[in-house]
Amino acid sequence: MLDSNHMDVKMQTETTTKISAKDVQVHYGDTHAIKDVNVEIEDKAVTAFIGPSGCGKSTFLRCINRMNDTIDICRVSGDILIDGEDIYDRRVDPVQLRAKVGMVFQKPNPFPKSIYDNVAYGPRIHGLSNSKAEMDEIVERALRRGAIWDEVKDRLDAPGTGLSGGQQQRLCIARAVATEPQVLLMDEPCSALDPIATAQVEELIHDLSKNYCVVIVTHSMQQAARVSQKTAFFHLGNLVEFGDTDKIFTNPEDPRTESYISGRIG
Numbered sequence: 001m002l003d004s005n006h007m008d009v010k011m012q013t014e015t016t017t018k019i020s021a022k023d024v025q026v027h028y029g030d031t032h033a034i035k036d037v038n039v040e041i042e043d044k045a046v047t048a049f050i051g052p053s054g055c056g057k058s059t060f061l062r063c064i065n066r067m068n069d070t071i072d073i074c075r076v077s078g079d080i081l082i083d084g085e086d087i088y089d090r091r092v093d094p095v096q097l098r099a100k101v102g103m104v105f106q107k108p109n110p111f112p113k114s115i116y117d118n119v120a121y122g123p124r125i126h127g128l129s130n131s132k133a134e135m136d137e138i139v140e141r142a143l144r145r146g147a148i149w150d151e152v153k154d155r156l157d158a159p160g161t162g163l164s165g166g167q168q169q170r171l172c173i174a175r176a177v178a179t180e181p182q183v184l185l186m187d188e189p190c191s192a193l194d195p196i197a198t199a200q201v202e203e204l205i206h207d208l209s210k211n212y213c214v215v216i217v218t219h220s221m222q223q224a225a226r227v228s229q230k231t232a233f234f235h236l237g238n239l240v241e242f243g244d245t246d247k248i249f250t251n252p253e254d255p256r257t258e259s260y261i262s263g264r265i266g
């Protein structure tokens, strides 16, 4: 029989698959951008997508909340399951899906609204609160999760666009978590930020992964190594290698991964 210490160790090492992709292909017209990708992405962990420019990282990321649906010439096939449910099923409403699978973009993109309204926007359209007091709580909780509450609590009516770049990105993260998503997709979230703002957002990503499944596209291998537990290396639309970040960066199996991390391709 296991004693309580053993149980703790067992619980800490147990992992759950949140996202499961099977035979995923993506075409933009005649361009075959994603080729037969199969991967299982863990819950409550950070997974980094790395690879040379144009290899398909963002395309694959956008499959996970059906953002590619908004591109006319884009066709996605195969299966993507979240918690075992096919997100491309006809009955799934992409707007509802995007509340469950939040996204943060490369360039901070707050709405031209107050800080408060930026965060309240999603909860309002999804009917998540019945009163002003409840909405105040949702907004405060989200801003705290975005690690920006202390900096903005006295100026919630000020425009979100008036914040610094790093603050805007944390506001966008707060906006993404306000609808209580389960998955957070981040497409190069630090590429427009200075080193200090980058360090703050990376720390936030680390904290968020305690509660969410986080998937981040990054061009920075140092960033992938710092923030992620799992790494997927893409090349020419193929998922070449996927595994523990430590292993990918120190002892990759595939010569293409080795070439990329040593700076020979990319």
Ligand SMILES: Nc1ncnc2c1ncn2[C@@H]1O[C@H](COP(=O)(O)OP(=O)(O)OP(=O)(O)O)[C@@H](O)[C@H]1O
Binding pocket: 028, 031, 033, 051, 052, 053, 054, 055, 056, 057, 058, 059, 060, 071
């Ligand atoms: N909207 C689009 N219309 C047509 N082709 C596209 C579109 N978006 C991406 N592609 C093509 O799909 C392929 C993969 O692009 P994608 O942006 O996913 O790569 P990436 O690895 O994220 O690149 P980067 O690191 O430069 O952002 C490329 O050949 C690209 O030209």
